[in-house]
Amino acid sequence: MTLTPAYAAQTAKAPLAPFSIERRAPRVDDVVIDIEYCGVCHSDIHQARDEWGHGIFPMVPGHEIVGRVAALGSAVSTFAIGDAVGVGCFVDSCRECASCRAGEEQYCEHGMTATYNARDKEGLPTHGGYSTRIVVDQKYVLRIPPSIPLDRAAPLLCAGITTYSPMRHFGVKAGDSIAVVGLGGLGHMAVKIGRAFGANITVLSTSEFKRADALALGAHAFAPTRDADTFKRLAGQFDFIIDTVSAPHDYNAYLALLKTDGCMILLGVPEQPSTVAAFGLIMRRRTLAGSLIGGIAQTQEMLDFCAEHGVASDIELIRMDQINDAYERMLRADVRYRFVIDIASLRK
């Protein structure tokens, strides 16, 4: 076991603060990773503050992890010391259910083992990337293509795959019209990845001031959702809607923007569920779907796709000791578009 510097929430009420965790000695299939960067996902805040319940404290968040291979178990032959690697939202799964066998470990019927705030198969709490080192079974380790800067690759492990996976699964293709609702961490990745699919992207946002950013990120158009005319003007226009918003909003208003056979994909989880009128779905055979991150094989596919298309996250690099301020700024939606922790700041 290795004593590892980290930042943890001691309780749901406490700010994050320095802490030490133990990482297991590598097993035969393990990859030991010296973490260089870790992205800050909005779910880190929800979990560190136990807003979803069932929090395991002390908690070390972080599931957008990139670093370099520091050591290898004896059975690992596909990674080498020094390789740039990544770890996303989960570090294990049952490996036997239909979802695991299909490479869709995120839907593991026995529950994937989340990278943090979960218990591994031995019942020990998992700890995430707000730390200098992590030890992960090789099956759950991604390879970061050399052309993607490591710090800008980190958010691909959650925000990237969360937007890529439904586009691939539900069949986004060149020439499709996509509305991206909300321009935050997920939204900005949806713009970049959707654009790389060859789709025509319109960003819909409450914040008129995000227009310039949306276009700079690659969107073809921007439409303010506080303007009722937007919903008239864009009725029946989109093949897909990627809805990244967690604030309450009326799904029916957005569903009406879909063409016949259009699909609206929910990635955000509003606390207050919206109503859905059957009529709007029936009259145009529309679908309302949800999607959760992506499997390991597809995450690797996404990383390779991003490398091929020059896609990476837009980030603000912070020191580990800035994390509590970063959380406050995220709650004000004041980040363009993902905070990434420079884990070197935790080694000093």
Place this chain on the structure above:
Amino acid sequence: MTLTPAYAAQTAKAPLAPFSIERRAPRVDDVVIDIEYCGVCHSDIHQARDEWGHGIFPMVPGHEIVGRVAALGSAVSTFAIGDAVGVGCFVDSCRECASCRAGEEQYCEHGMTATYNARDKEGLPTHGGYSTRIVVDQKYVLRIPPSIPLDRAAPLLCAGITTYSPMRHFGVKAGDSIAVVGLGGLGHMAVKIGRAFGANITVLSTSEFKRADALALGAHAFAPTRDADTFKRLAGQFDFIIDTVSAPHDYNAYLALLKTDGCMILLGVPEQPSTVAAFGLIMRRRTLAGSLIGGIAQTQEMLDFCAEHGVASDIELIRMDQINDAYERMLRADVRYRFVIDIASLRK
């Protein structure tokens, strides 16, 4: 023009009563059909009572029409006098939009011309199958396979295609598990057609007394929805849910019965929309969809499929002058499983 005996609602408040309508003289592409049977769809009641608004009165309902070809326009070569034919929910569409070109006329971007309670391209009100004769462009006329009894074929034109189309579109295949919610006109067709697809069918109904009927119709299982244990026991069990219910119900409770990648298809339109919690969709990549009848080509495919698999509706044959009583019985869900009007009773 031909004066044609019919039954009409003179106003939204009036019971249906004898009336005469004029049918146009056949154009070159028209098929003149002597109607033999017309199914009674629940939407006939909604429209005759103007519960959906925009009713055109006097109104002759009926869009599950079967009969025999009585005369043909000069350009019609694919039908012959005496052929058994059918007309469903629409008698025209723009023929030019993407949906029409794709053979999905029900989603015509300019609006299909409904068989009744609509206006045709000349602006004249359309009148449905509660009448002895109808004149329809050949493109919108179906061929009834000889092995299906004509009276039992009538409801296939709406209830049949409404359940067949989403099963085909969303990819139901042999071995899939389907929950059919509600055992009425639509539900009983969903059981029969789903069974013919080779799927494993469970009927979910508030009415425990429908258990025997469900099994007799071909369902493999029945589960009462008033028993909370049903929702625990069947969690995550179904590939598809065919939801035929128009009474208010909690979509989330049903969505939880879907497997990963399962799809719940709404065919009923509750007056009060249900809420939908994003979480239930996201965690298993479930989809909530709607579907509207089907296109002409697919309706013909459905009729041929039903003939091949020995599928027809279970009906109660009534005289035209029993229609008002039939409506009252339908409102009490007292029909097994579709009323069909013997139009001979209108000729006497």
